[in-house]
Every structure is written in structure tokens, then in C-alpha cells.
Amino acid sequence: MSGELTPTHSAQGTSASFIEQVKQAQPALAPVAHPWLACFRAEGMERFAKAGLPTTRNEAWKFTNLRGLDKxxxxxxPDARSVPxxxxxxxxxxxxxxxxxIGGQxxxxxxxxxxxxxxVLLDALSAQMAADPQGLADRMEGLLARFPGADHPMRSLNAAFLADGALLHVPAGVKLEQPVELVFLAPAGVAAAWHPRLVVLVExxxxxxxxEHHAGQPGxxxxxxxxxxxxxxxxxRLHHYKIQREGTDAFHIxxxxxxxADASTYDTFVLNLGARLARHEARQVLGGEKIEARVSGAYxxxxDQVSDITTLIDHAMPNCTSREVVKGVIDGKARGVFQGKIIVRPDAQKxxxxxxxxxxxxxxxxxxxxxxxxxxxxxxxxxxxxATAGELDEDQMFYxxxxxxxxxxxxxxxIGAFLDEAMDEIIDEQVRAYFRAAAAAWMGTERA
Amino acid sequence: MSLIEIKNLHASVDGKAILKGVDLTIKAGEVHAIMGPNGAGKSTLSYVLAGREGYEITEGSVTFDGQDLLALEVEERAAAGLFLAFQYPVEIPGVTNATFLKEALNAIRKTRGESPLDAMQFLKLIRAKAKDLSMTDEMIKRAVNVGFSGGEKKRNEALQMAVLQPKLAILDETDSGLDIDALKIVAEGVNKLRGPERGMLVITHYQRLLDYIVPDVVHVLANGRIQKTGGKELALELEAKGYAEFGISDAAA
Incomplete structure (x- = not known):
């Protein structure tokens, strides 16, 4: 059951000089002493060098061209500590x-x-790499074991540059009353790359x-x-929301x-508004019974923007429910991509x-x-x-x-009414209102 | 003074002439009815007056309350006091009746130089008007016309008219799809709006509606022109004889 989203990648589409550049950038990272983490980086580099960037010849990337990323x-x-x-x-x-x-730091x-x-443990990966590298390695290793064969060139690239990110570990039976916000901001005017990793365990x-907030400025x-x-x-139960408002010259992947696991609830929603090219690729493995998975989004x-939402909902066990509503508004020369795969395996009756x-x-x-x-x-x-695509309804406009x-x-x-059908999938009312307001602000700037 | 003056109006759709010289004047306080067979141009006339796209005005003029109506955008016509009650009210999923009416009313108030109503004032107004039409709070909270029966949709049109208080209301086949009870409620709502300041143009195929909304003047529209004008008794005559004398065999019964 491996690699449904990402069939074999080949490095043919990526220039050798780009891979060379990737290899040269890696030593700029702070070294990691812990053997598992060091190996994780090294293996990421190795796998990426072999695979290269995905190209449109790969079925999973047919609609989304990463051309320009290698430039x-x-x-x-640079050191983000002093960025105001x-x-x-x-x-x-x-x-x-x-x-x-800021800039991944x-x-x-x-x-x-x-x-x-x-x-409850909520901390930066950089802090945990110093304070408790063994604990971090154990958690990451345990997580990765749940996704055998989920190889992916962009994940390999992320692994090669493992330096920072967020760790949230909620122990059994604990309920977090307040949402945890993870804010990733791009420093203005900086052309660079960062590869945050999120490690989340809700027991x-x-x-x-x-x-999650991801934001930046154009330019x-x-x-x-x-x-x-x-x-x-x-x-x-995990509610996992993300709003992406990267600068319009940025790549967000x-x-x-x-x-x-059994009888769990996962309620996730992504709102894509920014970036020159954004790809949100989410794989959900329903590895138990009576799971409720809500995987929705809007953009x-x-x-010239491209917004790609690619999802895999993998029903491996019986008696589970999944629900996915993805809606998008596309203006100018922009392009929306939706790839939604649902697998119902032989055991996943009902x-x-x-x-x-x-x-x-x-x-x-x-x-x-x-x-x-x-x-x-x-x-x-x-x-x-x-699946439907259409224009604004002339009768409704006239009315x-x-x-x-x-x-x-x-x-x-x-347009608001159109997007609301997707936004209604967000269970948390505060977040729903915030996402709606963000979409309304987008409409305001589009009109101007 | 005339509220609306339509002179020699010609309009075509996709190059096909539908209106071929309509002349019609309505004074404030008057209720006019336009009757006519299918295909006579009744709905075209109402859409042309409301400003719908897709109609080409080839000749003639329309003066509304002293303004050149045909030069105005759709929303400007509404703000000037023109209201079209749709034959087929449009469903708008995701937009509630209340939001829709509040946006509409406040946009119209703005062009009139009036301050917008706040949420409380608006709610009070809409509740009072809805009650007159036997509409529930629940119908006001629902998405515009979504899941409404034919009768509910027409009541919703009457509610919008009551809230927006237009100078001229055009009712396009308001009786279509209504049973007699619904027809009475809608007609009652319309009659409440009759007054010396307001004009109405009731477009209908059948005489039945005119039993409840009694017109001052009845016109027969056929072949794109007003063929005959008379008092309310003309409607009864048409009911009995049909439109045969206007060269059309479509019986009005």
C-alpha cells in the first residue's frame, strides 16, 4: 500500500546543478549530534538527490509544474532573531x-x-533537538513507522534540511481548551528556503x-x-486548520x-489565498474503525497564482466516514488544481x-x-x-x-455564499469566522 | 404627472424583434394591467424595463419619474423606485433572505440620501412586513427562495416590495403557480401598497388575478404592440372571447 500519491519519481527532470545547489546549501545548517536525526537528514538528502524535483511527467504532479522552483x-x-x-x-x-x-526559525x-x-509538550523542534534529541527522534521514528512507503521528493527535501518546526504532544485523555497556533512568517524581501517540520501526537x-498560519509579502x-x-x-479528536497567505512570489508546499486510530475524529480545513504556487498535499490513513475524517478546503x-489541493483518504478499516468539500474561486489567469483520491480497501466495509x-x-x-x-x-x-465548474450565475446577479x-x-x-458551503465544514466557530473574513478581505482586494 | 412614459419602444432578442412599438403611460396612483397571449412580449417588456441584459432596444424611449430609464444600470433603476416582481423568483443558496433584503434596502436608502438601518431597526421592519404576508421568522432566515414553494416565492416577492416601497411595481405573471389561497394573500399584500404615490403594472395571461387586484386600465399586448386599451371590463371580455380578434388563436381560458 505504498506510494499511491507519488508514483516513482525520477531525477531526470531536475538539473544536476540544482541538486548540486541543494547539496551545497545543506552544510549551512547547524549540525545535529544525535545519530538518528543526523541520519534522517543524510537519508533525506540521498533520496532527494536520487528523485529530484517532481515533474509533470509524474501522474501526481501532472497539473502542477514546479518550474521556477529550481531557480x-x-x-x-539569515538569522531571524533580529527581524522586526x-x-x-x-x-x-x-x-x-x-x-x-520567522523564515523557518x-x-x-x-x-x-x-x-x-x-x-502537554509544545515546543520548537530546534529547542527539542538541543534539550531532548532522543525524545524527538523517538517520536519522529514512531510516527514515520505509521506511513510505510510514503516517500515523497518534497518530504525528502524537507528531511534533508531538518532544522526547526513544531512539536505538539498531547498525552492520553488531556483536552486542550485553547487552540494552539503555529505561525510561519516570511521575512520581507528575503529570497531563501525553509523546511519546517510538524510533529503532532494526540494520544x-x-x-x-x-x-496554522503561513504568511508573507510579495516581492x-x-x-x-x-x-x-x-x-x-x-x-x-484533532481539529487541524490552516490558512495560507504567502507572498505572491513565493512557493508554498x-x-x-x-x-x-479507532473512533478518532479528524477535522481539517485548508484555506489557500496566497503564494505564486501552493500545493497542499494531505494523506489521511484511516487505520481503525469508526473514524470520522473531515478533509475540506477552499481557495x-x-x-498568475496556482493553488493545488491534493488529498488521499485511505479507508483501510470498516465502518468509517469521510467527508470532503473543496471549493475555489479563480480569477485572472490563475489555476486551481484539485486531486482527491479515495481508496476503500477490501476490509473497509460499510x-x-x-x-x-x-x-x-x-x-x-x-x-x-x-x-x-x-x-x-x-x-x-x-x-x-x-465535481463542477461554473461562472457566477447571471440570473442571481440580475435578481x-x-x-x-x-x-x-x-x-x-x-462569491461569499459560494465559499461558505466549504467554510461551513469548519467545526470551530472562531476559526470559521476568521477564515470567512480572510476570504472576504481577498474579495475586497480583488475588486479594487 | 406621469410616473412612467413608454414611447414607441422596440426591442429585440438575438436579432428577433419582440416589442414593435409599445406606447404606455402610467400616472401615479394608477394600476394598469397588461394582458396578452403567450409570446406577445409581456415578459420581454418587464425585463426591458428592469434592465436585464440580452435585450437590444432598437427604437423608442422610456421616461421614469423624469429620468431616462434606459440609460440607468439595473441597480440604479431599483434605487429610482422601479420594482419587478419576478415570474420565476431566483434561488440564491448561501444568502439569507434577511441579508439580501438588508443589503438591498440600505443600498436604495443610500442613493436616496437616507442613513442605513441598523440590524435592530431592520429586523423590526422586516418582521412587521412579513407578518402581513403570513410569513414566519424561519422563512426570513432561510436562503433566498431556496426550498420555497411556488406560493412562498411569490409571497417573498411581495415582502421585498413591501420593504423596498417602490414607486412603480411591475408584477410579471404573479399568479402563475399559485393556488387560490396563496393568490389571495399575495393580492392582499399588493393591494396594501396601492396608494396615490404609487403606480403598478400587472402583467398576466389570465383574468383571475384581476379579480383580486382590480386595475384602473387594461391593455392588450399582442404581436409586440398595445392593441387595445380599456377599463377593467376589458379583462372580462378577453376572458370570454380570447385573443382571437388580435389574430391569435390562444384562448385565455
Whole structure:
């Protein structure tokens, strides 16, 4: 059961000089003493050098071309300790726990980790690499063992540059009342690359909410290449939300592996608004029974942006439910990509799967590539999917305007209503309101 | 003074002439009915007046409350006081009736130089108007026309009219798809709005509606022109004889 999302990669599409550049950038990292972590880096480098960047000849990357990425500077961002920061985005009204990273580097002075329940560990990977490298290595190794064969060139690249990121470990039965925010900001005007890693363990019966923010300014061609490994234990609940507002010259690539155990709930939502090219690739392994997986997202893009949401929902066991609603608004010459694969393995009887993908094209030159894929090997399952693409409804526009609503307001109302169907999937009300406001702000700037 | 003055109006769709010289004047306080067979151009006339895209005005003029109506955008016509009650009200998933009406009312108030209503003022207004039309709070909170029956949709049109208080209301086949009880409720709502300041243009195929909304003047529209004008008794005559005398065999029964 390996590599469904990423068939064999070959290095043929990547120039040797790019791989050479990657190899040269690596020694700039602070060295790691711990043998497992050092080996993790070295093996990542080895695998990436062999695979190279994915090209459109790979089925999984058919619609998303990483051309231009090999022209970026791959050196790490300069020391972020002195970078001034005016505002740190938050989806919450009350100040809660958070980790802040600038250019991929942890900023303890901007972060808050106090007041968490006993036994909860929330820390930067860089801090844990110094304080408890064995504990970190054990957790990472344990997580990786849950995703055999999940090799991926961008994850290999991330591994090769393992330096920082976030660790959240919620012990069994502990419920985090406040959401944890993970904030990744790009320093202005810096063309560099960073590779944050997220290590998330929510043990049996525990509950947590994570809100990831990724933001930057236009004008800098940087790469933020995130890899996440997540495990949700028996009966545990994890709400995992992400809002991506990178600068419009940036590449944002996130590759997530999530393993769900019996009777767990995973509620995840991604909102893509920024970046020149954003790929959010999420694999969910439903490795137990009676799991509820909600894997949804939305995007609103214009100009030359590309937003790619690629998901795999892998029903390995019986009696699980998965639900996926992905909607996008595409203006200008932008392009949306949705690849949603659902696998129902022979043992996964009584699976209930639902998938909906809709795109709203606001211009003649906007484009959507949608590829829903259902692979069903069990015979007693309920799976439905739908994909549509369309323009703003002229009858609805006329109706609103005939009642006095100005054209641009009517447009915003209809686009908002369109995205709301996806946003409604977000269970956390505060986060839902924040994501809606962010999409409304996007509509405001698009109109201007 | 005339509220609307339509002179020699010609309009075509995809190069096909539909309106071929419509002349019609409505004064404030008057209710006019336009009757006519299918394909006479009744709906075209209402859409042309409301400003829908896809219609080419080839000749003629429309003066509304002293303004050149045809030069105005759709929303400007609404703000000027023109209201079209749709034959087929449009469903808008994701936008609630309340939000829709509040946006509409405040946009219209803005162009009139009035301050916007706040949420409380608006809620009070809409509740009172909805009650007159036997509409529940739940219907106000629902997405615009989504899951509404035919009768509920038409009541919703009457509610919008009551909230927006237009100078001229055009009712396009408001009776279509209504049973007699729903028709009475809608007609009652419309009659409440009759007044010396307001004009109405009731477009219908059947005489039935005019039993409840009694017109001052009845016009027959056929072949893209007003063929005959008379009092309310003309409607009864058409009901009995059909539209045969206008060269059309479509019976009105």
C-alpha cells in the first residue's frame, strides 16, 4: 500500500546543478549530534538527490509544474532573531499558546507555551533537538513507522534540511481548551528556503485544535516547504486548520501524513489565498474503525497564482466516514488544481465517503483541473462524489441588482455564499469566522 | 404627472424583434394591467424595463419619474423606485433572505440620501412586513427562495416590495403557480401598497388575478404592440372571447 500519491519519481527532470545547489546549501545548517536525526537528514538528502524535483511527467504532479522552483535560492534565511515583526496573525480573540517562526526559525520571544495542562509538550523542534534529541527522534521514528512507503521528493527535501518546526504532544485523555497556533512568517524581501517540520501526537482520548498560519509579502521568491506527521489516537479528536497567505512570489508546499486510530475524529480545513504556487498535499490513513475524517478546503486566487489541493483518504478499516468539500474561486489567469483520491480497501466495509469539488471561474482565462478518483475494493460501501465548474450565475446577479444591490456588492455576496458551503465544514466557530473574513478581505482586494 | 412614459419602444432578442412599438403611460396612483397571449412580449417588456441584459432596444424611449430609464444600470433603476416582481423568483443558496433584503434596502436608502438601518431597526421592519404576508421568522432566515414553494416565492416577492416601497411595481405573471389561497394573500399584500404615490403594472395571461387586484386600465399586448386599451371590463371580455380578434388563436381560458 505504498506510494499511491507519488508514483516513482525520477531525477531526470531536475538539473544536476540544482541538486548540486541543494547539496551545497545543506552544510549551512547547524549540525545535529544525535545519530538518528543526523541520519534522517543524510537519508533525506540521498533520496532527494536520487528523485529530484517532481515533474509533470509524474501522474501526481501532472497539473502542477514546479518550474521556477529550481531557480530559487535554497540558502536558509539569515538569522531571524533580529527581524522586526509588527503583527502576528491570530484567529482567536483570547491570547492562547502559540509558536512563531520567522523564515523557518523559531522565535521564542514571540511565542507562548506557558499555562498548558500537565504533560502537554509544545515546543520548537530546534529547542527539542538541543534539550531532548532522543525524545524527538523517538517520536519522529514512531510516527514515520505509521506511513510505510510514503516517500515523497518534497518530504525528502524537507528531511534533508531538518532544522526547526513544531512539536505538539498531547498525552492520553488531556483536552486542550485553547487552540494552539503555529505561525510561519516570511521575512520581507528575503529570497531563501525553509523546511519546517510538524510533529503532532494526540494520544488516546485527547483533544486539540491547531491553527496554522503561513504568511508573507510579495516581492520575495522564497520557498516554504513544510512536512507534517500527525497521529490521532483511539477516541481522540484533532481539529487541524490552516490558512495560507504567502507572498505572491513565493512557493508554498506542504505535505502532510495523518494517521487516525479507532473512533478518532479528524477535522481539517485548508484555506489557500496566497503564494505564486501552493500545493497542499494531505494523506489521511484511516487505520481503525469508526473514524470520522473531515478533509475540506477552499481557495481564492487571481493573477498568475496556482493553488493545488491534493488529498488521499485511505479507508483501510470498516465502518468509517469521510467527508470532503473543496471549493475555489479563480480569477485572472490563475489555476486551481484539485486531486482527491479515495481508496476503500477490501476490509473497509460499510465505508461512507462523500466528496464534493466545485470551482467558480471569474474570468475567461482562469482554469481548474479537477481529478476526483475513487478506488473501491470493498462491496458494501456508500461513496459519492461530484465535481463542477461554473461562472457566477447571471440570473442571481440580475435578481440581486434588480433589488438595488450594486454589481460589485452582489458579486461579493455570491462569491461569499459560494465559499461558505466549504467554510461551513469548519467545526470551530472562531476559526470559521476568521477564515470567512480572510476570504472576504481577498474579495475586497480583488475588486479594487 | 406621469410616473412612467413608454414611447414607441422596440426591442429585440438575438436579432428577433419582440416589442414593435409599445406606447404606455402610467400616472401615479394608477394600476394598469397588461394582458396578452403567450409570446406577445409581456415578459420581454418587464425585463426591458428592469434592465436585464440580452435585450437590444432598437427604437423608442422610456421616461421614469423624469429620468431616462434606459440609460440607468439595473441597480440604479431599483434605487429610482422601479420594482419587478419576478415570474420565476431566483434561488440564491448561501444568502439569507434577511441579508439580501438588508443589503438591498440600505443600498436604495443610500442613493436616496437616507442613513442605513441598523440590524435592530431592520429586523423590526422586516418582521412587521412579513407578518402581513403570513410569513414566519424561519422563512426570513432561510436562503433566498431556496426550498420555497411556488406560493412562498411569490409571497417573498411581495415582502421585498413591501420593504423596498417602490414607486412603480411591475408584477410579471404573479399568479402563475399559485393556488387560490396563496393568490389571495399575495393580492392582499399588493393591494396594501396601492396608494396615490404609487403606480403598478400587472402583467398576466389570465383574468383571475384581476379579480383580486382590480386595475384602473387594461391593455392588450399582442404581436409586440398595445392593441387595445380599456377599463377593467376589458379583462372580462378577453376572458370570454380570447385573443382571437388580435389574430391569435390562444384562448385565455
Amino acid at each position: 530559487l535560492s535554497l540558502s536558509p534565511a 515583526v509588527d503583527a502576528i496573525p491570530t484567529a482567536l480573540e483570547a491570547a492562547g499558546p502559540r509558536l512563531v517562526f 523559531f522565535r521564542a520571544d514571540l511565542s507562548r507555551t506557558q499555562g498548558l495542562p500537565d504533560g 488516546d482520548g485527547a483533544e486539540a485544535t491547531i491553527v 520575495a521568491a522564497y520557498l516554504s516547504n513544510i512536512a507534517a506527521d500527525v497521529a490521532v489516537g483511539t477516541g481522540a 506542504a505535505t502532510l501524513n495523518t494517521h487516525l 481564492a486566487i487571481g493573477g 465505508t461512507d465517503g462523500y466528496q464534493l469539488n466545485r470551482a467558480l471561474l471569474l474570468s475567461e482565462t482562469s482554469e481548474i483541473n479537477s481529478k476526483p478518483e475513487l478506488e473501491i475494493y470493498a462491496d458494501d460501501v456508500k461513496c459519492s462524489h461530484g 440581486l441588482r434588480a433589488r438595488g444591490v450594486p454589481r460589485d456588492v452582489a458579486r461579493v455576496m455570491l
